[in-house]
Amino acid sequence: MNPRTASTIPRSRERGSATVELLVVAIALLAFTGGLIGVGRLTSTRAALAGLAREAARTAANATTPTQAIRTGHQRAHQVATGYQLDPDRLQVTVDPDGLARGGTLTVTASYQVPLDDLPTMGLLPSQLTLTAHQREPIDPHRSR
Numbered sequence: 001m002n003p004r005t006a007s008t009i010p011r012s013r014e015r016g017s018a019t020v021e022l023l024v025v026a027i028a029l030l031a032f033t034g035g036l037i038g039v040g041r042l043t044s045t046r047a048a049l050a051g052l053a054r055e056a057a058r059t060a061a062n063a064t065t066p067t068q069a070i071r072t073g074h075q076r077a078h079q080v081a082t083g084y085q086l087d088p089d090r091l092q093v094t095v096d097p098d099g100l101a102r103g104g105t106l107t108v109t110a111s112y113q114v115p116l117d118d119l120p121t122m123g124l125l126p127s128q129l130t131l132t133a134h135q136r137e138p139i140d141p142h143r144s145r
Contacts (some may be wrong), residue, residue, distance in 0.1 A: 048084035057137035066097035
């Protein structure tokens with residue numbers, strides 16, 4: 001292209017383009033950062049929930065009665081949730097003691113609502129997600145009652 005024939009844009013029209021480009025990049029970086037924080041929050045909560053379900057199932061599997069299994073499983077789940085700094089109001093734990101017999105299997109299900117509404121994702125993520133973890137704990141076939 002010949003520099004003489006190329007049309008030149010007046011400098012007054014170029015002034016705001018850098019500001020607009022910076023604004024677009026800043027918004028994209030903000031949304032990306034919010035998404036990364038959200039994924040990190042979900043990942044750490046998923047790991048905490050798996051540990052919580054595992055600990056609750058181990059404790060409940062050592063109980064001698066179904067009522068005791070439910071009570072001790074819930075107590076242990078809330079202790080572990082406190083250690084992981086999970087909000088107990090967002091946590092639901094279910095202990096199924098149907099398999100609480102020698103050679104049986106006890107099941108614990110833990111659900112947690114992860115809040116994401118405080119992240120700057122511009123509506124790309126929902127305000128909260130519910131994560132669930134299941135743990136099946138075998139009952140020792142040789143344990144005494």
